[in-house]
Amino acid sequence: MSFVRTLRQATAADHEMVDAHYGGFALDRQADYRSFLTAHARALPAVERALAEASDLPPWRSRTALLAADLHALDAPIPAPLPFQPGAAAERWGALYVIEGSRLGGQLLARSVPAGLPSAYLAAHHLPGEWRRLLTTLDTHAAGQGQAWQDAALAGARACFALYARAAAIA
Incomplete structure (x- = not known):
């Protein structure tokens, strides 16, 4: 079974x-809608900041500025982000999987x-082939790592989902 499939199944309840x-x-x-975006602004910038510190991740595009612009257009303040400090580099891979997956969900939500x-922010879609490349890269990278790396990546994904849940509970 591919690591992406394992990751998807293992985090289904978190999702x-x-x-x-x-x-x-x-x-x-x-x-x-303002509350929804405010909740996201408590999570996404913290995750993206942690990802920006990693040098081993595949290319990804930040959405923090888009989120801030949407909140500004709604005359909503940008809240302080909640803490998010992945420990192992592999945890950042799991967090990247979550935020890039949320880009897919955002496209569906944008219709509402x-x-x-x-x-x-919600309409920011993947470029053609971008999501598939990320999943392939994640699978390939995970295959070259040990079980400890895969466990850490899974922990990072779960931590990212938990961060978003905490952010929503505040709103």
Whole structure:
């Protein structure tokens, strides 16, 4: 079984928990949408900051500026990010998997945002082939590592999901 498949299966409950936390926001209502984006702003910048410190990750594109611009357009302050400090380098790979997977979900959610509300963050999609390349790179990299690396990557993904859940619970 590929590591990506293992990662997806092992974090399915974590993903469902985050979906449940964010499912209560009605993105077609400005106040809820603002709260949704504020919750994301408590998590994404912290994760992206941790990823930017890693030199062994495949290329990825930050969405923090898009999120900040959408919040600014809604006259919403940018909250302080929650702490996120992955220990092992492998944990950053797991976190990257989560935030890049959320880019896919964001595209679906962007359809719920009415015209007139800013949606640059949610509408930020993968470039052609980008998601598939990331998954292939993750599988290839994981295959060359030991079980401890794979366990750490899984722990990083779970920590990232937990961060998003905590961020939503504050909103």
